[in-house]
Amino acid sequence: MIQLSKNEVKMYEELLELLEKRFDKGEIDKQNYVELKERYLQKLDDAKENFEQHKEASQIYTSGVKVSTDKSLSVAGSTKISGGHVGKDIRIAGSGKIDSDVECNNLKSAGSLKSNGNITAHGDINAAGSFKCAGFLHGDQDAKFAGSAKVGLETILKGRIVAAGSFTTGGLLQAESGAKFSGSARIEGNLLSQRIVEVAGRIIVEGDLVGDDILINKGRDFLGLRFRSLKKSKIEGHVLGTGEVYLANTDVDGDVKGLKVEIGPFTNVEGTVFYVDYIDVDKRANLANEPLKISHEKLRL
Numbered sequence: 001m002i003q004l005s006k007n008e009v010k011m012y013e014e015l016l017e018l019l020e021k022r023f024d025k026g027e028i029d030k031q032n033y034v035e036l037k038e039r040y041l042q043k044l045d046d047a048k049e050n051f052e053q054h055k056e057a058s059q060i061y062t063s064g065v066k067v068s069t070d071k072s073l074s075v076a077g078s079t080k081i082s083g084g085h086v087g088k089d090i091r092i093a094g095s096g097k098i099d100s101d102v103e104c105n106n107l108k109s110a111g112s113l114k115s116n117g118n119i120t121a122h123g124d125i126n127a128a129g130s131f132k133c134a135g136f137l138h139g140d141q142d143a144k145f146a147g148s149a150k151v152g153l154e155t156i157l158k159g160r161i162v163a164a165g166s167f168t169t170g171g172l173l174q175a176e177s178g179a180k181f182s183g184s185a186r187i188e189g190n191l192l193s194q195r196i197v198e199v200a201g202r203i204i205v206e207g208d209l210v211g212d213d214i215l216i217n218k219g220r221d222f223l224g225l226r227f228r229s230l231k232k233s234k235i236e237g238h239v240l241g242t243g244e245v246y247l248a249n250t251d252v253d254g255d256v257k258g259l260k261v262e263i264g265p266f267t268n269v270e271g272t273v274f275y276v277d278y279i280d281v282d283k284r285a286n287l288a289n290e291p292l293k294i295s296h297e298k299l300r301l
Helices: 002-024 030-056 222-227
Strands: 060-062 065-068 072-081 089-098 102-104 107-115 119-121 125-133 137-139 143-151 155-157 161-169 173-175 179-187 197-205 209-211 214-216 233-235 239-241 244-247 250-252 256-263 273-281
Touching: 002 030, 089 102, 107 119, 119 125, 125 137, 137 143, 143 155, 155 161, 161 173, 173 179, 197 209, 239 244
Parallel strands: 072 089, 089 107, 102 119, 107 125, 119 137, 125 143, 137 155, 143 161, 155 173, 161 179, 179 197, 197 214, 197 233, 209 239, 214 244, 233 250, 239 256, 244 256, 256 273
Antiparallel strands: 060 072, 065 072
């Protein structure tokens, strides 16, 4: 298809050149010359646009089974994708590698997927097993990871992220519809959401943690877990919630702010805890400063 588009470009360029020669020799009148030139130029523009679209289209190589429809591309086995624009869903079962930036609709992988560039998905992202993206990860809907997931740069989602196992992103994590982590997570920047953020396990945020309800290890038996040397969560910036905030087995370098705030066991807060309606501090927690009650207006982020 790329070669066909390229040949069309060459053909219309040659037709325009021939048209000029015929007009210069007086073999064609001005009215026909103008009409033909306008037509050929339009055809040439269309051919160039078609060539560019196919040149940027992704090339897929697989040692297994490949099924392609208008809506999806499904591959099983060992698969290599050149990158580029894929105007459909990508489904990979087995081992997948993406050489450069890729753009698709929904993205689903089961097994291992490694991308050497950026990933832009205009739908959901689902990965079970090993997922590695060297660049940024942008999604228009939800993202769900089960296993090990690592993103080299920022992760920005219009939906919700759910990660079970190990998750790392090398920059900002923005999940507008919420975040849920079970296992371990590391955010090398701010974690921002407009909905609930839930953590069951350990999370490290190298910036601020912002959300509606923020619940870190709520409901867990930490007396027993502490004897098994459970590593603590760490928030290097501020914790800012517009609803309920619960922190257990967590160190916070900055302030904590919420409508209702509970500082659970084995939690240290180096800044100040601000609350609107309710405050509770576990006897096994440590606060550098006395909690301060604030108005609802001051809770706005």
